[in-house]
Structure formats: structure tokens, C-alpha cells
Amino acid sequence: MGCFLREKSMFDKLETIELRFNEIESQMSRGDIDGKELTRLSKERATIVDIVEAYRVYKQQKEERDAAKEMLKEDDPDMRAMAKEELSSLEAAIEESESNLQILTLPRDPNDEKNVILEVRAGTGGEEASLFAADLLRMYTRHAEKSGWKVEMMSSTESASGGYKEAVVLIKGERVFSRLKFESGVHRVQRVPQTETQGRVHTSACTVAILPEADDVDEVPIDQKDLDIGTFRSSGAGGQHVNTTDSAVRIVHKPSGIVVECQDERSQIKNRDKAMKVLKARLLEKMQREQADAISADRKSQVGSGDRSERIRTYNFPQGRLTDHRINLTLYKLDGVMEGDIGEVLDSLGAHHQTELLKQSLEGNV
Numbered sequence: 001m002g003c004f005l006r007e008k009s010m011f012d013k014l015e016t017i018e019l020r021f022n023e024i025e026s027q028m029s030r031g032d033i034d035g036k037e038l039t040r041l042s043k044e045r046a047t048i049v050d051i052v053e054a055y056r057v058y059k060q061q062k063e064e065r066d067a068a069k070e071m072l073k074e075d076d077p078d079m080r081a082m083a084k085e086e087l088s089s090l091e092a093a094i095e096e097s098e099s100n101l102q103i104l105t106l107p108r109d110p111n112d113e114k115n116v117i118l119e120v121r122a123g124t125g126g127e128e129a130s131l132f133a134a135d136l137l138r139m140y141t142r143h144a145e146k147s148g149w150k151v152e153m154m155s156s157t158e159s160a161s162g163g164y165k166e167a168v169v170l171i172k173g174e175r176v177f178s179r180l181k182f183e184s185g186v187h188r189v190q191r192v193p194q195t196e197t198q199g200r201v202h203t204s205a206c207t208v209a210i211l212p213e214a215d216d217v218d219e220v221p222i223d224q225k226d227l228d229i230g231t232f233r234s235s236g237a238g239g240q241h242v243n244t245t246d247s248a249v250r251i252v253h254k255p256s257g258i259v260v261e262c263q264d265e266r267s268q269i270k271n272r273d274k275a276m277k278v279l280k281a282r283l284l285e286k287m288q289r290e291q292a293d294a295i296s297a298d299r300k301s302q303v304g305s306g307d308r309s310e311r312i313r314t315y316n317f318p319q320g321r322l323t324d325h326r327i328n329l330t331l332y333k334l335d336g337v338m339e340g341d342i343g344e345v346l347d348s349l350g351a352h353h354q355t356e357l358l359k360q361s362l363e364g365n366v
Helices: 002-028 035-071 077-104 125-146 177-184 269-293 332-336 341-360
Strands: 116-122 148-160 166-170 183-190 202-211 227-232 249-255 258-262 311-316 322-326 328-333
Touching: 002 035, 002 077, 002 183, 035 077, 077 341, 116 125, 116 177, 116 269, 125 148, 125 166, 125 177, 125 183, 125 202, 125 332, 148 269, 166 177, 166 249, 177 202, 177 341, 249 269, 258 269, 311 332, 322 332, 322 341, 328 341
Parallel strands: 183 311
Antiparallel strands: 116 166, 116 202, 148 166, 183 202, 227 249, 249 258, 311 322, 322 328
């Protein structure tokens, strides 16, 4: 009985989604629709078009199955044999479609379609950690390029060795957050540093944070009275001009204590704009995390806890091995991974997440 109710509930939901899809198509075809509304509807349509197309295929398969069942009543034995063969094929296709629809109708993360602000920070390990931070940033940048995404440096602080103490980039593209959201956490590296004369393997760590970009001002209301905005002279790489003007910007959000600095641009205005974008993303992430915690830790459906203090992955260079500790995934192709070939890792994390969501759905917890 419970299984029947869940199935009925899913198909009721699919009918509602298809109805909404038809409404959107009708509204988008109107000649008097303005650009802003058209963009909003296009985004909404994009979130459900795959579900609607899969549901329509499923309904067509069911109609064909009904027709095949009718053919089984024919007097002609050849017709009955053909219908029996077709029925067997359709039953398998329908079963596959139902499984696919179950996955497609699982609760969606509202941030999945968003761009990402990716932050990499050197942790334990001194200069070696800062060099690994630069390696991680390069890994993500190369993967972004291969995925057709755009990467924009927002803020960075270099170390004496040429690595990064901290680097913040904006990654723009299709469903970037959906792909990268499970990368938040502590990334540990085991390798022999260039400065190590004894050939000993050292262990260092970096933290990665994946924040959904805030769409607009309304999404993250900020009172200007809550901001303490200051300027200072840029330092580090970038040419002599960086030390001649107070172009760098520091913003302190007093209620939350969040501090953002940006000094990558020569223009104070550009640095301020970038710093505000990072601040909004951090505040949005904070708001959403607090909302999720308030609902229930059991219903967050994350891969791991998402806590940035949690060690999620180890990169072992002597063995050429990558291990993701959350899903017990081990790959022996670290060179390729560091060149941005992380698709297999991201696919495995996404599949694990879907499996966990589906399990909760079948248990009635979603």
C-alpha cells in the first residue's frame, strides 16, 4: 500500500510539473512579454524540461504497451508472437523510465543552477600547503576550462614561495554549483616538498569552500550601516603600481563578523564590486546553512557533513593515488586529476548523493 501511495504521489507530481511546463510555454510565446520575465520563465523552464520530456516518453511507452496487449488477442499467431516480443521490450523500457523519473523528481537543490565562488586556503603545512593551494586552484581552473566554464579571479594573497595563502575565484557556467558543491572540505596532500633534501614525505592540507553566487541584491539584503569599508595599499605580485595607491578594499560585515579583502584590480571601484560579490556569497551560504540546520540535520542529504573541518580527500603523490574518504573512492591517476580531469570523482559523488536521496525517498523521509 505504501509503495502504491508513493507511486501515485510521484505521478501526481509529474502531472503538475507538465501542466506548469505548458503554462510556461504559453506565457513565453506571448508577444508582449518583457525581457526580465522572459529570462525568469526561461530559467524555470530549464529546471523542468528534462522531467517533462522523460515523462512524455514514459506515457508514450505505456500507450504502446497497451496497444501490444490488445494485439495479443489477435487470431493471427504471427501477430501474437510479434506483440509478445514487443511487450517484453516495452516492459523493460517502462521499468527503466520509472527509475529515471524517480531520480528526476527527487528534491532539487535550489542552488544547483548557480555560478560558484570557490575559495582555496592553505592550512597546516606552511609553504608546502600554499603551493598545494595553488595546485588545487589550477586543478579547478583546468576543469572549468574543459567544461566550458569561465573563471575570474576575485581575490588572492600569494605566499613567499609563489603559492597562495588564499585565493578566491568566480566560476560561471551551466550548473556549476551542481557539479562542484561536494568539493567543500579539507583536502590533504602527501608528497615530498621541493625543499626536502632527505626525500621524506610531508603531509599538508588546504581547505576548499564552494559558495553559490548570490543572484541579486534582494536575495541577500545588506544594510549599508552594517558595513565597515576601508581601503589600503595593495601588496604582493602585480607590478609597482600596486604600492602607489590605496586601491585595495576591505569590507567588514559587522553583524556576522565576515571580512572580505580584494586587491587584484588597479581600480578601487572594481575591487569594491568584487569584494561585495564575495561578501554576498558568504552571507547567502551562511543563511542557507542556518536554515538547513534549523530544519533537521538528517534531511540535509549531503555527502559527508559539509563541515569545512572535515577531511574529505587525500592526494598521495608517491603512489599517484587520490582517495575520497566519504565514498571510499580510490583512483590511481593523480597526474590526470591535477590537470583537471576530475569528472570521474564528481560523477561518483553526484551518483552517491542521488542514491542517498532515493533511499530516503523510498523510506518516506524526503
